[in-house]
Amino acid sequence: MSKQPDPTRRSERSRQAILAAARELVSEVGYAKLTIEAIAARAGVGKQTIYRWWPSKGAVVFDSILALSEPSADSGMALPDTGDIEADLKVVMRATVAEFADPAFEAPIRALTTEIINDPGLAAQYREKLAGPVDEAKKARLRSAQRAGQIAADADLDLALELLYAPLFQRWLLRSGPLTPEYADTLVDLFLKAMRPPLRH
Amino acid sequence: MSKQPDPTRRSERSRQAILAAARELVSEVGYAKLTIEAIAARAGVGKQTIYRWWPSKGAVVFDSILALSEPSADSGMALPDTGDIEADLKVVMRATVAEFADPAFEAPIRALTTEIINDPGLAAQYREKLAGPVDEAKKARLRSAQRAGQIAADADLDLALELLYAPLFQRWLLRSGPLTPEYADTLVDLFLKAMRPPLRH
Amino acid sequence: MSKQPDPTRRSERSRQAILAAARELVSEVGYAKLTIEAIAARAGVGKQTIYRWWPSKGAVVFDSILALSEPSADSGMALPDTGDIEADLKVVMRATVAEFADPAFEAPIRALTTEIINDPGLAAQYREKLAGPVDEAKKARLRSAQRAGQIAADADLDLALELLYAPLFQRWLLRSGPLTPEYADTLVDLFLKAMRPPLRH
Amino acid sequence: MSKQPDPTRRSERSRQAILAAARELVSEVGYAKLTIEAIAARAGVGKQTIYRWWPSKGAVVFDSILALSEPSADSGMALPDTGDIEADLKVVMRATVAEFADPAFEAPIRALTTEIINDPGLAAQYREKLAGPVDEAKKARLRSAQRAGQIAADADLDLALELLYAPLFQRWLLRSGPLTPEYADTLVDLFLKAMRPPLRH
């Protein structure tokens, strides 16, 4: 029977200030050195106001990143579909490479990933709120390619996404190699070779 | 000009006690709640003895895992080579799946990965000391398959390893799906399809 | 521009617990072995609560002794005045001798003195808060004696107090000789001889 | 049956270096912040060499001050005796005032006093080695004055020294007033008044 705060009373001004402060501080000092006290101070907010609405530091950071992505999530979120799956995937993969190289994205995403690894709850939220919609858009494009006979009709699309993106993600996460547009292209080529439909005689 | 301790005077007894304590505590309380003080107390050691030889909590944990792997690293570290690359890879991949499922391995590896993500220095050490030897063994097996004409002779083997392992690693790291022997097999199948040498007429 | 804590929010309960713990611990282990950590633990208080309100160990001990004296300071604080300055001073000096011999007083006062010697700031506080009122009372009695023609009318009373008390204080502080009632009497006799008014014809 | 070090093997060079380092450091950082490690480092000596020959920090500092006084202690150590006790004492007292005002003397003496207060063993050593000879010289001068009928023949000379010096010492120790040549003179005047022999008719 614990006391739940009343969301209708919540100060939107404070919420925005907290998320903005969290975003800034993650970029400035990194996730590990980020503290609730610093967020509260930067946001001009009492600590209690943070503890009232978020259960953990990770949750705040997660929301702060989520808040960035939401506006674009409302809009279409569809991948290009020119009919040429290879060209379309290369465009998308090269864009992903560019995103990972952008320092403004890198710090928060790395922070978020760190937290997700050790918090299954956040991981679930991540898949639902952030990865989910994006993955759906990607799978929609692959389904279109299946219909066009460009990739195997019976392919497991979740697995397909892993095959395509996991090498890129791992190389970035562990810094185990350079992320270049050529690398993106090569991954697409290998992916298509693996997913190619069986030959008809 | 800074003062470095003299490694020849180092107490091997203390070193072992610290690494053992770190290993135990990571399993017991998890990496995030692991503290230097707890390691020192468990090891019966002064905190300064830890700070003297390791720059960070991450470095201690890294060494504690490294110490586990070293004995086996001395021995052969060769993968099975029956001539059947598909069968051999499936054995290895299934073993990897099993390893990731073992809670005794999972906790420290997850801890290590967390640390590696945010510490490029540790990441480099990881690649050199832990991943390196293993990857070399795997690439040796793939080279053997190249000689046997089972995979493309001009394939980039680092990339090949990423294609084969990254999906598995990512699924485990982000808990984005079940790790089963069948999954391991499927990855091998897709991998071989992608790496297959071009047909000669 | 530095951040001061707000005294109105101060916890009186904690303040009392800290002063009591400090008093007890000085008696138990002595001033040199007294630690802030032990005071905090005994008082059931966070260390920060001590550091927030006191600048040093010495200041805490000082306050803990001050707190003891304050209640009596409110009351009269007047010395006996029977008209016989010799008898009155001997009573007071013998009382001082007895006080110095009481182990319950000795430890904290010795601690306090140690700290005062090396901290001019504390020394000033000591004179204002502790020694000051007592000295005033003593000087009041001497002034009465001046009016009665028992000691020189033009005598410097601060100097007079030094002449009377310093030998006693020094013998106690340096343990350079026994503190007996007879010693007290002798000091009064010498003091009166030195302060006697000049003879009239 | 603990192992005693053999004094014949003792390195005089190290002993001197340690005492010099202690003297310097007391002046530089004060007694409270003085550490054995700093003394050892400054002296270019192992810590064990200090622990082998001295039981405590206080003992080292005591010896370091003692070493300064010893050369002069060997020589005469007699006070001036012009036959005029008042003039002679004023010279000596004014010299003491000047000594206390000298910062080079002040720091170590204050440190020494601090230690003596809390260590009865050191106090005894102090009286024997340092204060003793000086006091003897002073008492010799007073005895001469007794013979000359300038002070009471039956006066307790230890008490006399306290009466004369304690006010000065206390004022310096507690910083309770200015130390001036006039103050020294006044003390001598009062002292002589108190010690004056009884009138003969």
Added chain:
DNA sequence: CACTAACCGAGACGGTACGTCCCGTCTTCGT
């Protein structure tokens, strides 16, 4: 239109851990 309940900023509180300093002991090596 007062009343009152909630959120809010602020920040003191009991704690835990930090990374550092120094203690006094012990060990190694060089002279």
Added chain:
DNA sequence: ACGAAGACGGGACGTACCGTCTCGGTTAGTG
């Protein structure tokens, strides 16, 4: 064998944050 060097187990330091807990002071919505 002593001395320099310094690693060791240990204890305390003073600081940074944790998450909880009052404090007034707004700020709604209700009676």
